Amino acid sequence: MNDARTVRVGRRTVELHRPDKILFPARDDPGGKGDDPGGDGDDPGCTKADLFDHYRSVAPFMLPHLRGRPLMLERHPDGVDGPRFMQKDTPDHYPDWITRAEVAKQGGTVTHTVCDDTATLLFLADQACLTLHRWLSRTGRIDRPDRLVFDLDPAKDDFGAVRDAARLLGELLDHMGLPSALMTTGSRGLHVVVPLNGHHDFDDVRDFAKDVADTLAAAHPERFTTAARKEARGDRLYLDVQRNAYAQTAVAPFSVRAAPGAPVAVPIAWEQLDDPAVHARRWTIENAVEQARSDPWAGVLRTGRALGPARRKLSALRG
Numbered sequence: 001m002n003d004a005r006t007v008r009v010g011r012r013t014v015e016l017h018r019p020d021k022i023l024f025p026a027r028d029d030p031g032g033k034g035d036d037p038g039g040d041g042d043d044p045g046c047t048k049a050d051l052f053d054h055y056r057s058v059a060p061f062m063l064p065h066l067r068g069r070p071l072m073l074e075r076h077p078d079g080v081d082g083p084r085f086m087q088k089d090t091p092d093h094y095p096d097w098i099t100r101a102e103v104a105k106q107g108g109t110v111t112h113t114v115c116d117d118t119a120t121l122l123f124l125a126d127q128a129c130l131t132l133h134r135w136l137s138r139t140g141r142i143d144r145p146d147r148l149v150f151d152l153d154p155a156k157d158d159f160g161a162v163r164d165a166a167r168l169l170g171e172l173l174d175h176m177g178l179p180s181a182l183m184t185t186g187s188r189g190l191h192v193v194v195p196l197n198g199h200h201d202f203d204d205v206r207d208f209a210k211d212v213a214d215t216l217a218a219a220h221p222e223r224f225t226t227a228a229r230k231e232a233r234g235d236r237l238y239l240d241v242q243r244n245a246y247a248q249t250a251v252a253p254f255s256v257r258a259a260p261g262a263p264v265a266v267p268i269a270w271e272q273l274d275d276p277a278v279h280a281r282r283w284t285i286e287n288a289v290e291q292a293r294s295d296p297w298a299g300v301l302r303t304g305r306a307l308g309p310a311r312r313k314l315s316a317l318r319g
Contacts, residue, residue, distance in 0.1 A: 005049070007056075012097065012119035016126050019049035023079040023128065024262045046262045046285060052125045054256060054264070054285035059118040061292040062254040066121075068138035070101045070112030072249045073124060074131035080258045087129075088112060098123065101139040105247060114139065130256045133249035136205075141198055145205050146304050148194040149250045150213065151185075151240035159279040161237045162189050165224060166273060169216055169239075175317070176212075176310035181300045182273070184280045186257035186265040191250060197304035202246040208307050208314075209241035215318055254292060256285055264288040269296040 005016040026045030055062070073087040090100050090113045099114040115121050115132065124132070136145040152165045166182060169192055173180045183191045196205065210226065217224040217239055225236040243250045251257070251265045263281035266288050272278050283291050 005052075007122065009119040009122060010117065012117075014119050014122045014126065016049065016052050016122075019047060019052070021048045021079070022046070023048055023051055023076060023130070024260065025079065025081060027260050048126075048128065050262070050285055051128075051130065051256060052122060054262075054288065055121050055125045055254075056118070057289040058254040058292050059121050061289075061295075062121070062252065063115070063118065065253045066115040066132065066134060068114065068116070068140065069134040069136075070103055070110075070114060070139065070142075071135070071252075072133040073113060073127075073129045074133060074258065075127060075129050076258055077128045079128075080130070080260075084258065095123065101142075103139075103142055103247075130258050132252040132255045134252040135247075135249055136244065137198075137202075143201055143246065144198045145200070145202055145244065146196050146198040147250075147301075148196055148205055148209055149241075149243045150192040150194075150209065151238075151243060151250070152189045152192065153238040153240050154188055155233055155235045155237060157188050159188075161223070162280070163273050165216075165237050165239070166190050166192060168220070169212075170270060172212065172216060176313045178305055178310050179300050179303075181267060181297045182270060183253055183265055183267045184278075184282060185251060186255070186263035186281060186283075187259065188280050190280065191265075193301070195301040195304040197306050200307055202244065204307065206241060206244040208311060209244045211311075211314060211318075213239035213241050215314065254288060257281075262286075266291050267297045269294075272296070 005019050007014050022045055024046040075085040075087055076082060088110050090111050098120050099116045100111050101114050102109050102111045136147040150169060152162050154161045170180055178194050181193045183193060185191060213226045217226050223236055224239055225233045226239050227233050253265060253267050255265045257263050262285045264283045264285060266283040
């Protein structure tokens with residue numbers, strides 16, 4: 001059980017220690033209450049080797065969303081039922097070929113891990129890093145995000161409300177001339193991602209995102225809210241824009257989530273919202289690569305946009 005597995009990845013050799021270690025215990029869902037993302041009533045559980053193989057299979061699709069971005073690593077060395085470690089600083093024992101990024105924080109700096117290649121991704125899997133949370137900016141221009149993220153967070157496990165919010169938000173962004181892409185979170189909601197040209201600072205981006213969210217919430221006050229305090233939201237879906245701040249992170253595409261069945265945050269096409277089988281935990285480490293190969297974000301994020309024209313259109317809409 002404790003035998004190590006060695007994998008050659010380009011010029012690097014990566015070891016997988018204790019490949020048979022259970023990270024996601026087997027669980028049954030006979031009542032059909034949604035604990036089993038696969039929907040077949042039986043969750044066989046997942047091992048460290050399963051996690052490693054998932055990240056190896058999705059690496060070609062995942063790395064473009066990781067390269068050059070500082071990471072916060074969510075590690076579960078004893079599996080999802082054990083302690084969770086949110087790791088920002090890169091440990092000294094990490095191989096010297098892994099890229100680091102020293103970025104400013106209040107009172108000092110943090111040396112984040114950056115995942116620029118498959119070998120790094122597999123090394124992190126061996127460290128029982130289940131989920132990679134990425135910055136919305138890159139190391140070359142750390143204070144200028146090139147992504148804007150809306151997190152659609154339902155009050156209950158209600159994906160119908162998430163679908164409605166995504167469609168309405170997508171229509172509003174279209175009206176402003178901003179392209180957008182969808183991603184399941186592997187939890188309960190969706191992320192709506194907008195590519196930016198990297199000419200705006202975090203404060204500008206977050207302020208714009210808040211104005212968009214406030215506009216949508218004002219148009220549908222009984223359904224959506226931008227209230228940060230949970231007790232103020234009631235049963236309304238929360239339009240969360242807090243990830244658009246300096247040093248904040250968002251879950252990276254194709255990351256595994258620490259939940260029963262090993263669900264995966266997966267990019268989807270807008271038309272997939274019409275598929276009743278699609279929900280936030282639809283894809284797992286068993287089938288996420290199939291969705292990746294369909295390239296649902298084809299071309300959407302290639303050209304980042306300036307916010308000036310969109311802001312003017314939003315101002316005119318708000319009167």
